[in-house]
Amino acid sequence: MNYFSSNFKLGILGGGQLGKMILNDTRKFDIYTCVLDNSEEAPCKLASNEFYLGDLMDFDAVYNFGKQVDVLTFEIENVNVDALEALEKEGVKVYPSSKTLRTIQNKATQKIFYTDNNLPTAPFSRFAYTSKIKDAINHGKLTLPFVWKSAQFGYDGTGVKIVKSVSDLEHLPNVECIAENLVPFKNELAVIVVRTPSGDTKTYPVVEMEFHPEANQVEYVICPARIDDVVAKKAQNIALKASKAFNHVGLLAVEMFQTENDDILINEVAPRPHNSGHQTIEASYTSQFEQHLRAILDLPLGRTDSKVGGVMVNLVGAEGYTGNVIYKNIDKIMNMDGVTPHIYGKKQTRPFRKMGHVTIVNEDLNEARKVAEAVKKAIKVISE
CATH class of the missing domain: 3.30.470.20 (ATP-grasp fold, B domain)
Incomplete structure (x- = not known):
């Protein structure tokens, strides 16, 4: 199949920064792209050939979108897997497959997969609800401390907590989860x-x-x-x-x-x-x-x-700031050798939201790491 400057359509589920960076290369190759996302302000909106607004967890939204493309991929795991499976049965190529995603989408299922396939991972216990963990502790089946992880919908640090005492469980959501040995x-x-x-x-x-x-x-x-x-x-x-x-x-x-x-x-x-x-x-x-x-x-x-040593610094929203984003001192970091900022195009910042990243390249990796620290100290992601 001819993918370049042709009638071929690539579908991307999710319109965030990962999709935006994929689109940099589809533009380079002149590959026609369609994107589905649930936000009108998705970073992918301007760079895609076609943009559709829809819920990634909704069967009909994902299925109807997928019927319009030749190959379907995703930049976020939280998508409707049943719709992907239905599309595959009708001949749409979905990569990675619905089977792969279904296993990975649930952290408990993912951990069991490692055990079943002799892949090394930390020992863990699976719970239908967080509330069941107290019983396991009281009966000596689980010892503190451990890492609590929500089985689904965790991302960027959410859905994960180190539990050092029973009181740490009190404010956690009562959902399917795993308790993993602290390694x-x-x-x-x-x-x-x-x-x-x-x-x-x-x-x-x-x-x-x-x-x-x-x-x-x-x-x-x-x-x-x-x-x-x-x-x-x-x-x-x-x-x-x-x-x-x-x-x-x-x-x-x-x-x-x-x-x-x-x-x-x-x-x-x-x-x-x-x-x-x-x-x-x-x-x-x-x-x-x-x-x-x-x-x-x-x-x-x-x-x-690699051509050269590289260090990446995440740009996240500063604590105490919510609203229209401002990148403070970005001109200062651009004056440093080997520094390239990537701004994701999210208009609203909030504490710890991923807003961009900065890459530092240098033949000397230790020097790159020093520059990265200087970048981290200099740039601030704040709001008006």
């Missing part, structure tokens, strides 16, 4: 695996992630990770094993813990372009967004190695 780790790592329908597979270098202690959001992504080559190889092999088990098409971002004993445990995965790959736009031969397109269209995969 002593020295690094949080991620590997992006890319795979085509034909089975061609590549991995990007292992990255290291530094998290904001309060928001539980990634603050810095450092590529390559500052770890031993043996540990890096182990992480890539486990990511490849996970990719094979899921039999996914497109990108699979595998987030992992490096324990104090240098074991690698899978934390969770995302079947789409991912925050841990944003630095690939400037630092890699092929960005994760172009690579996702190549994979789902079954085109030859591009090089995944």
Whole structure:
């Protein structure tokens, strides 16, 4: 099939920043795109060829949208999987598949998948409701502390809490959840695996992630990770094993813990372009967004190695500010060598909302990390 300057239509479910960055590459290749999102102010609205307003969790909205395109992909997991499954049965190519997404969409199901496929992960218990956890603690079946995770609809630090005492459970939603052993780790790592329908597979270098202690959001992504080559190889092999088990098409971002004993445990995965790959736009031969397109269209995969060391800084809304966004000191950071800001186009800011990111490239990774800190201190995402 001819995808370029043709009648081919690519559908994207979700119109957020990940979709916007995919559209940078569909524009480069002149691939016709249709986007469905539930917000009139979605970042994808201006860059897509056709934009549709609709609820991503509504069967009819997703099904009717999908009937208009040749290949359907998504930039967010919270979409109606039943509609995707129906579309597949009618011949629409959905990548990653509804089967892959259905497993990943629920964190409890995802964890059971790791256990069933001998993929290393932290021990956990599954609960139909958060209220059942107290009984498990009282009967000695669960010990404190542990990590509570909502089985569904968690994102960007929401739906996750470290529970140190029974009182920490009081304000958590009473939903299906898991209680996961608190893992002593020295690094949080991620590997992006890319795979085509034909089975061609590549991995990007292992990255290291530094998290904001309060928001539980990634603050810095450092590529390559500052770890031993043996540990890096182990992480890539486990990511490849996970990719094979899921039999996914497109990108699979595998987030992992490096324990104090240098074991690698899978934390969770995302079947789409991912925050841990944003630095690939400037630092890699092929960005994760172009690579996702190549994979789902079954085109030859591009090089995944880095041209230069890269660090990504997330730009999130400052605490205490809600309203029309202002990026303070953006001119100051643009005066720093190797710095490229990406503004997502969200008009309204609120505390910890992802509003953009900044990539810093440098032959010396330690220098890039220093510049990243300077960027973080300088730029402020506030409101009028």
